[in-house]
Each structure stands twice: as C-alpha cells, then as structure tokens.
Amino acid sequence: MLKSRKTEILTALVLVGPFVALYAWMFLYPTIQMVHLSFMDAPLIGEGTWAGLKNYLKLFSDRIFRTAVINTAYFVLLTVIPGTVVALVIALMVSRLNGWLQSVILAMFFVPYVLPVTVVYFIWDWLVNVQFGVLQPLIEQFTGRPINIWRTIPWFMPAVAIITIWWTNGFSILLFLAGIRNIPKEVYEAAALDGASRSQVFWRITWPLLWPVTVLCLTIQLILQLKIFDQVYLFSRGGRTQVTMVLVQYIYEQAFQRNNGGYAATIAVALFVIVVGFSLLQLQAARFRRSM
Amino acid sequence: MTAPAAAERPAGRRHFDTGSLLLTALTVITACIWFFPIYWALVTSFRPEDETVKTMSPLPLQPTLDAYIYMIENSNLLVWYLNSTIVSVSVTVLVVLLSACCGYAISQLRFPGRTALWWMILASFMIPVPALIVNHFIIIADVGLVNTHLGIILPMLIAPVTAIVYKQFFDTVPREFREAAVMDGANEFQLLFRIFLPMNWGITTALAIITFIGAWNSFLWPFLAAQSERMMTMTVGIRSVQDAWGVYYAKLLAGAVLAGFPVAAAYLLFQRRVTQAITLSAGIKG
Numbered sequence: 001m002l003k004s005r006k007t008e009i010l011t012a013l014v015l016v017g018p019f020v021a022l023y024a025w026m027f028l029y030p031t032i033q034m035v036h037l038s039f040m041d042a043p044l045i046g047e048g049t050w051a052g053l054k055n056y057l058k059l060f061s062d063r064i065f066r067t068a069v070i071n072t073a074y075f076v077l078l079t080v081i082p083g084t085v086v087a088l089v090i091a092l093m094v095s096r097l098n099g100w101l102q103s104v105i106l107a108m109f110f111v112p113y114v115l116p117v118t119v120v121y122f123i124w125d126w127l128v129n130v131q132f133g134v135l136q137p138l139i140e141q142f143t144g145r146p147i148n149i150w151r152t153i154p155w156f157m158p159a160v161a162i163i164t165i166w167w168t169n170g171f172s173i174l175l176f177l178a179g180i181r182n183i184p185k186e187v188y189e190a191a192a193l194d195g196a197s198r199s200q201v202f203w204r205i206t207w208p209l210l211w212p213v214t215v216l217c218l219t220i221q222l223i224l225q226l227k228i229f230d231q232v233y234l235f236s237r238g239g240r241t242q243v244t245m246v247l248v249q250y251i252y253e254q255a256f257q258r259n260n261g262g263y264a265a266t267i268a269v270a271l272f273v274i275v276v277g278f279s280l281l282q283l284q285a286a287r288f289r290r291s292m
Numbered sequence: 293m294t295a296p297a298a299a300e301r302p303a304g305r306r307h308f309d310t311g312s313l314l315l316t317a318l319t320v321i322t323a324c325i326w327f328f329p330i331y332w333a334l335v336t337s338f339r340p341e342d343e344t345v346k347t348m349s350p351l352p353l354q355p356t357l358d359a360y361i362y363m364i365e366n367s368n369l370l371v372w373y374l375n376s377t378i379v380s381v382s383v384t385v386l387v388v389l390l391s392a393c394c395g396y397a398i399s400q401l402r403f404p405g406r407t408a409l410w411w412m413i414l415a416s417f418m419i420p421v422p423a424l425i426v427n428h429f430i431i432i433a434d435v436g437l438v439n440t441h442l443g444i445i446l447p448m449l450i451a452p453v454t455a456i457v458y459k460q461f462f463d464t465v466p467r468e469f470r471e472a473a474v475m476d477g478a479n480e481f482q483l484l485f486r487i488f489l490p491m492n493w494g495i496t497t498a499l500a501i502i503t504f505i506g507a508w509n510s511f512l513w514p515f516l517a518a519q520s521e522r523m524m525t526m527t528v529g530i531r532s533v534q535d536a537w538g539v540y541y542a543k544l545l546a547g548a549v550l551a552g553f554p555v556a557a558a559y560l561l562f563q564r565r566v567t568q569a570i571t572l573s574a575g576i577k578g
Contacts, residue, residue, distance in 0.1 A: 008401055008402065008403065008480075009401075009402075009403045009404070011397075011401065011479070011480040011481070012397045012401040012402075012403035012406075013403065015393040015394065015396060015397040015401070015480070015484075016393065016394050016397045016398070016403075016409060018390055018393070019390045019391070019393065019394035019455070020394075020409065022390065022446075022449055022450070023412070023416070023450070025431070025446075026428070026431075026446055026447050026449065026450055027416060027419075027424075027450050029427075029431070030424045030427035030428055030430075030431060031419065031424065031427075033427045033430070033431075034423065034424060034426065034427045037426070037427065037430075044426070044429065044430070045430065045433055090322070090326075093315065093318070093319040093322065094319065096312070096315060096316070096319070097316065097319065103563070105319060105320065105323045107559075107560065107563065108323040108324070108326055108327040109323060109326050109327075110559070111327070111330065111556060111559065111560075112326075112329075112330065114505050114509070114552075114555045114556055114558070114559040114566075115330075115509070115552045115555065115556065116508065116509040116511070116526070116527040116551055116552060116555065117509065117511045117527065118511065118527050118528070118530050118531045118548070118551065119333075119527075119530075119548040119549075119551050119552040121531070122333070122530070122534075122544050122545055122547070122548040123329045123330065123332070123333045123545070123548060124329065126332070126333065126336060126541050126544070126545060127329055127332060129539075129541070131345070132344065132345045132541075134332055134348050166326070166329070171570060174567050174570045174571060175570070175571060175574055178567075178571045198311075216574060216575075220574065223418070223420075226420070227420050227421075227422045229422060229512055230511045230512060234531065248422045248423075248425075248512070251422070251423070251425065251426060252425065252512075252516075255425070255426045255429070256429075256516065261426060261430070264426045265426050265427070268423040268424070268425075268426055268427075269423075271420055271422070271423045272419070272420060272423045275418065275419070275420040275423070276418055276419065276420075279418035280418075
C-alpha cells in the first residue's frame, strides 16, 4: 500500500512536471521579474540601477500614459456592451433558423472570428480606402466628402471598435446560441398556451434566462478588450500614434522603441493591476449573486 | 375557454408566418452584410491590379490569378507558411499534451501540492499575458532564442484553459473505469493514453483545433520575437509586404486570403468542434 502511494506521487510528478516547469519559467518568473523591473532604471536588455518609486511617480505625471488609459477605457466602452448586444440580437436571429440554412448563416457570422488580425486589417483598410474604398460612398452620405478614417482622430476609435465587433463577435454569438439552446422548450410552450406575445416572450422569458450568459459575455469581452493592441497598432501605423495610444501599445513603445525596459514594466504592472482588479471584482460579483 | 382560442388560432398563425418570413429575410440580409467584407476581399484578390482602382463591379471583370502568383513568387510567403505551420503545430501538440497530463494528474491522483497547483492554474486565468511581453523578451533573449522557432513557441504555451477543461472532463469519468483498469494491471500512463484520452477524443480534437487557430492568428508575441523576415509567421509576415510594396490591394488581399485560408478551412471542416471548444472554454455546457 505504501509502495503504491509512492508510485502514485512519483507518477503525478512526472505528469505535472513539464507543465509546472513551463509555468514557472514562462509565467511565474516573468511576473515576478516584471514587478522587480518596474522599480529599476533599465534598458530592455542589459544592467539597470535601482530607481525606487521613480517610475511610478512618472506614471502619474505622464500625459501619454493618461491618454493610453483614457483610450483603452474608451475602446472598452465602445466594444463591450455594444458588441454583446449585437451578438445577442444575431444569436436570437440565427436560433430561429433550422437545418442547413442555420449552418450557412451562422458560418457567415462566425467566420471573421477565425481570421488573423492582419487579414482583418487588410480587408478593412481596403474597404474604407479614402480614394477607392467601396464604403466611402456610404461615408460620404453622412459627411459630404471622403474621410481618411485612420488619420481622422474622432473617427479612429469608433471605426476600430466596429471592426473589432465584426471580427470577434462570433465568440459571443456561440455562447448566446448555447444559452438559448439550454432554455427548456416547455417554457416557451407554456408561454404560447398563455397567449404571450413575441415581445413578452423575449422580455419575460428569454432575456432573464439568458442573463447569466450575458454577464459571462460582458466579463470575457471586458477582460479581452482591456488588452487591445493588434488592431490599434496596425491601423495607426504611420499616423499620430501618441493620440490613439492604448496601454499595451505604450508598453511596446517604451520597451521596444525607446528601450526603457524599467518604465515599460511599470506600465505593464499598471495594466496587470487593472485587469486582475476587474477579474476579482467580477468573481466577487458572481459569489454575491450566488449567495442571494 | 378553449373554443375562442381555437377559433383565433388560424388568423394568429398566418400573422405569425408573415412575421416569421420577414425575420428570416432580415436575418439573411444581415448575414450577407456581415459577410460582405470577406466577399469583397475575395473579389478584389481575383482582379488585375489596375482594375481594383477603376471599378466597383460586384465580380471581377477580368478574373485572374495574377495577384496570387505575384505574391507567391515575390514574397517570402511560402517561408512564412512553413514558419506558421511549425509554430502552430508545435504549440498545439505541446499545449494539448502538457494540459492533458496535468489535468489528468490533478483529477485522478493525489500528490502534495495538488490543490496549490489547481489554484495557481485558476488564478493564472486572469493574468494578462500581454503585460508580460517585456519580460518574456528578456528571458528569451537571455537564453539566445530571439528570432528562433523555439523562442516564438515557448511563451505561447501558457494555456490554463486547456488544462482546466481536461481536468473537469476527467472528473466526470466514472470511478469504475479506473478501478477495473487498475485491477487488470494498467499503470497511470496506460490509463491516460489508452482509456481517458480515447474516451474524450472529441474534446481533444476540439481543444486542438481552437489552439491551432489561436496560435496561427497570434500577432503580438511572434511580431516581437521574429526579427528577420525569414523567421516571421504568416500573420506577421504579410504585414511587412505592405511596407515593401505599398498599396497594391489585389496583391495584398491575395496574401490575406492565403494567410486566412488554413484557419478558415479548419473552421469550416470542424465547425461543430470549434463551437464545442468555445462553449467549453467559457464554461458552458454545449
């Protein structure tokens, strides 16, 4: 018995060993190093000197950092709730269909989600090209002239947000569809017997029963969009990037373009605290709801 | 009570049908609008370059493969394909294997540190990986792996969700399976690879496909780690074409179509598995 207990532990160590080693090397170690580096005056590669709280104090007076926080928050505002609402509407529309029609329509809505970001960038850059873009006539309807979206600051974030919703919404659509399928048929049959109207069915049955999925979508999107980099980086290339800066992009710029490893780590710690903070808040909220 | 309801039903149903038809039509139109950007990219990629700026016709006037041929002959596209394949396949195999082993041990075995490990995996779920890019780069540079496949792969192996999904699935396997196999003298490795994994092939396929798509599409880390053009993955590489050639949209979009093709095909072939993987990783029963 004692021997088998020993083999069990040994086997377990062999099984989790590689995973734990990798986690320690690529996850725990860089996390600790990040905090350490944030207190240093250091280039990206090479020796640094202890700087105490200097980087953190700099953070508070740094105007670009403030812009990055505001832009990231703005982007979250433009994508999270609108995206979730759009996904819910699409999921409701798709869930009514059956058979091959449902598969085809769902695929049309979902396929952008699997595309690489660069592909999404090329597609949309062409669609809204200021001279030859097929969407420019549509834009002209509102503005009276073609707009160079990526170089017109007020248009930039909303445009990137719309493209992001187009690109990533497949995920939320699938979650909503799963949620809709999990609603028992009997509930709708009972409502039909009681002569409930379409809007009554939605507001009294579907919406409340989908609320947990809605909260799930919102939190997943929130955490995801706080980490926005790819799209903003690609679309703002060559433009006034300091105005459209977002947090991860600022980490990238400080570390890889200005060679300020220490200060980049400080911004990374800020992002870290923001994301973990929201995650914990969401966990607390979930626990609170369960206890009610 | 029943009589008036029955009398009203035919009228009610006809009303319902027109509404239903309208909604279906609206759904189809919305889907077409949603899909239009991809359609337009495909159309543009089959035009001759000078046609892209002359017409907005819904189909190419003179369909041609010129843009594709030019792209393949004049860029490192095939090298990027190879790099992307090496990186994505390695990441997929390693993530699935490591997560399956780890998930199995946590689910089926008792060992010191088991609870701590489980909590660490759960906690790591909320840590933003992009915050770690600076230190990932420093670590990879320290061991001299910048601009190598291994250097691109290593930080991409952190995938707590896969381990969580495996653990939860192994938890649902009835205890009797395990006991019967142990009686027959099977060891833990045989249990995992001959019984538990084959029992859940569907899960493994689903997780593998979604990991592959994620790895193929990842941009930020490969973009930092691959510094020479010959080390770039497809996602990073085709962007550099724009700098080299300027705005030749038929060619750029031909490149985009080629870059997106493997993942789009993977999705279309395994639609049900992708759906399953996504609902699983979000913690919903499909």
